[in-house]
Amino acid sequence: MLNFSREKYLKVTGGAIGLREEIEKVADKVFEKGFKNIFLIGSGGAVATFYPFEYMINSTSTIPAYAEIAAELVLQNNKQLTEESLVILSSLSGTTEETVAAAKYCKQLGATTIGLTGEYNQPLADTVDYPLVNFAENDFASDSNQLVLYQLIFKLMNKNGDFPRYEEFAAQLEILPEKLIEAKEKFEPKAENFAVTYKDEPYHMVVGSGTTWGRAYSYAMCVLEEMQWIKTKSIHAAEFFHGTLEIVEEDTSMLLLKGQDDTRPLMERVERFAEKYTKKLTVIDTAEYELAGISEEFRKYLSPIVTSTLLQRLSVHLEDKRNHNLEIRRYYRTVAY
């Protein structure tokens, strides 16, 4: 695969899986202390990674979960955030200003804080009660983060009596990175073809629902806009029919992220519409990837990581065919604002 190091990918994802013992100890401790709700806090791609977990907690567990934008949370005076909250924050570099400020804010309120990050000795790890650190380069950070979250969140739900099959789930996560590489390999020709076909496309509509909505939101914002400077609209499949559909013409590029959770019918409806009204339809469907050894009933939870792992391949090919390096920024950490 183009610009892909199997070794590096397995090292990063293996690092995340390798945290299991530490993660479960943290889960035991925070559960013993007790909490009445979970806040998932980040900025940009980090908060977007939390959206599927907010969805999964709310549909699996009786513990209320709230994914919140760091910079807004510190201003809102959210009354649900108290010393009885469990707060999980995420920043790869550990230096994202707003997220570090949110961590300090939550600590001041007396909440219990866990920080997911790639770096020790940086502000996030130094601020939170429980840092969970796994080094990850930018391109694999999302998969790494998700693997940590699958262990942490599902262990917490297990302890709460909401997810009895945690042991089996966690054991299957160990083989998941190899299966995700197989999925990437299967997707590779499609990724290349997308990049060749759409390299000059000025606008993409990216659609998701349920556990893929956060992935649609972040792929549009953090990759197409931020890393490729292409205009996008990310839109939830259910909301698509209440406005955004009207701008679809036969040359409108639509990228559909179809997962396997209970909201799949919402994506199927958009797909049927798109098949009729645009010639530029791309569907990424997690159901097309085998993931041998993963139980059928866990696939709905894994839709976001399967989606994000495939989308990484799209990014690599867009970078290549568009001759636009994924690391270039006009403004972010380049100019002051």
Add this chain to the structure above:
Amino acid sequence: MLNFSREKYLKVTGGAIGLREEIEKVADKVFEKGFKNIFLIGSGGAVATFYPFEYMINSTSTIPAYAEIAAELVLQNNKQLTEESLVILSSLSGTTEETVAAAKYCKQLGATTIGLTGEYNQPLADTVDYPLVNFAENDFASDSNQLVLYQLIFKLMNKNGDFPRYEEFAAQLEILPEKLIEAKEKFEPKAENFAVTYKDEPYHMVVGSGTTWGRAYSYAMCVLEEMQWIKTKSIHAAEFFHGTLEIVEEDTSMLLLKGQDDTRPLMERVERFAEKYTKKLTVIDTAEYELAGISEEFRKYLSPIVTSTLLQRLSVHLEDKRNHNLEIRRYYRTVAY
């Protein structure tokens, strides 16, 4: 003002204000029965109108609030939605399929349901426990809905001990429609100028935060996309700096909806950025409108309705200058899908 009937506007908003006694009776009844959280459910513009109220409840009250997309909610199996939930749904026509389905779903779960709608003898009013009906044409529906919600939600918060000044607030709502007309009048030249300047603009970025985020989301989707077939990106002010900023060039149209809640600094940051990097910046700032007789401390709650009332004027002028009727649809209720 172009295509504006003062009489009609006062009739519709007066109808909403006139529901006060009925609304408060409903609030008394549901409060007496008791509930542990509030779900605010709609589709498209209706759910977007709820977003500011979700934000305001969570920053003012200890009652947890969740704004949810109707079509997703009925599939998600959200564990927070129980017979102890108070559910508020909204559909102007009373026929929005997904919203009616959600009302039935919530009733089956045993939740208490309130329906905001413009029509009696339609499915929404016929399904919910408490219909609150105020006839409103499409262009004034959002203001009507918000006036009903200010009375209902703030009365509920008052009864919960979170908002002691409800009587004063409700009394001021009575003079608000006149003040909103004055605001529209002041905004009129700016609205016309926007439409003249940007009538051929193919793309707008619409930015909001806190209580204006829902307005940014819906103006982009329900007016610019649905009613004018113009591409948009709606983006939260805090999230703007984590991706979307990279596509800003000197000819990128940015429409900023600046309110007066605690997240105003987030909008100011985007404004400072936009002033530097684009020549096409429009700021709608609720602070520029006097609203004589409205207490300073209530203005943060009223930012969404001030914003939406001004944006209606933008729509009327876009329709006129672009020669594109706001009622035309390519697909919605035109073709089957």
